Amino acid sequence: MTARGRRYQQGMRVPAIARWTGEAPLPMRVTRRWLAGLGGEGLGYEGELPTDRHRGLLWERVAEAEGEGRVQIGLVHGPRQRRAMNHRLCQVCFARAAPAGEPLLFLVAGTRPITTGDRLTSPPIHAECAEDAVRDCPDLADVYSAALVQRASSWGVAGLAYQPATLKPRPSRHRTGLTLLPYYAPAADLRWILAVREAVTVHGCTPVRLEDLASEPQTAGGRLSPDPPPRLRGGWRVPAPPHRHRCRRPRPAGC
Ligand SMILES: [Zn+2]
Numbered sequence: 001m002t003a004r005g006r007r008y009q010q011g012m013r014v015p016a017i018a019r020w021t022g023e024a025p026l027p028m029r030v031t032r033r034w035l036a037g038l039g040g041e042g043l044g045y046e047g048e049l050p051t052d053r054h055r056g057l058l059w060e061r062v063a064e065a066e067g068e069g070r071v072q073i074g075l076v077h078g079p080r081q082r083r084a085m086n087h088r089l090c091q092v093c094f095a096r097a098a099p100a101g102e103p104l105l106f107l108v109a110g111t112r113p114i115t116t117g118d119r120l121t122s123p124p125i126h127a128e129c130a131e132d133a134v135r136d137c138p139d140l141a142d143v144y145s146a147a148l149v150q151r152a153s154s155w156g157v158a159g160l161a162y163q164p165a166t167l168k169p170r171p172s173r174h175r176t177g178l179t180l181l182p183y184y185a186p187a188a189d190l191r192w193i194l195a196v197r198e199a200v201t202v203h204g205c206t207p208v209r210l211e212d213l214a215s216e217p218q219t220a221g222g223r224l225s226p227d228p229p230p231r232l233r234g235g236w237r238v239p240a241p242p243h244r245h246r247c248r249r250p251r252p253a254g255c
Contacts, residue, residue: 120202148208
């Protein structure tokens with residue numbers, strides 16, 4: 001995994017996990033097939049390749065053509081998102097998100113603080129890259145929550161849960177339209193998921209304000225410890241509630 005050079009489009013910094021127009025999902029026909037590793041019939045592709053599966057689960061097949069065409073801010077390239085999660089890479093620059101033993105910074109849209117046990121599909125991020133993300137990403141522009149996390153564990157996937165009888169996706173109650181499924185779910189459920197995101201669960205979370213994090217390139221910020229609190233610019237401070245942020249740029253079309 002190598003860090004990306006900084007890419008900008010219309011003045012906005014382009015995250016490494018963003019999808020480009022040259023990376024549209026490939027037209028694939030789903031079918032039923034015997035999945036020996038999962039002990040029964042499940043979802044597969046016609047002309048399926050070994051690379052279509054990760055940990056035995058079927059993944060959406062998308063082209064790998066980063067930098068081709070226009071970036072689609074707000075759309076995520078699934079395989080790069082998965083690599084960022086599994087290798088603890090910054091979602092913006094694709095460099096290691098924090099040195100071994102150091103806490104990881106996570107950033108999500110919305111008012112709800114990140115707490116232990118949360119399942120996240122947004123990969124970790126550097127403090128300095130997070131500043132660019134909240135400036136440029138429409139989803140984070142109004143309000144976001146950030147936390148330093150002691151440990152992020154592999155948990156499962158977010159994807160489309162197919163109905164065996166119809167080979168159509170079930171409706172999801174989640175606003176993303178995706179269904180979260182842990183790797184420890186019954187095989188009967190794992191066989192019928194089409195994964196599009198990797199999900200981790202986080203432990204040892206301390207809410208932080210981005211403007212309080214020390215600006216240390218290639219690290220998430222200070223060392224995390226419940227007592228004393230994380231090292232922040234200007235000394236030791238108590239964790240902060242979710243932060244409301246005024247976007248300094250107009251919301252771009254198509255995001
Ligand atoms: Zn970064």
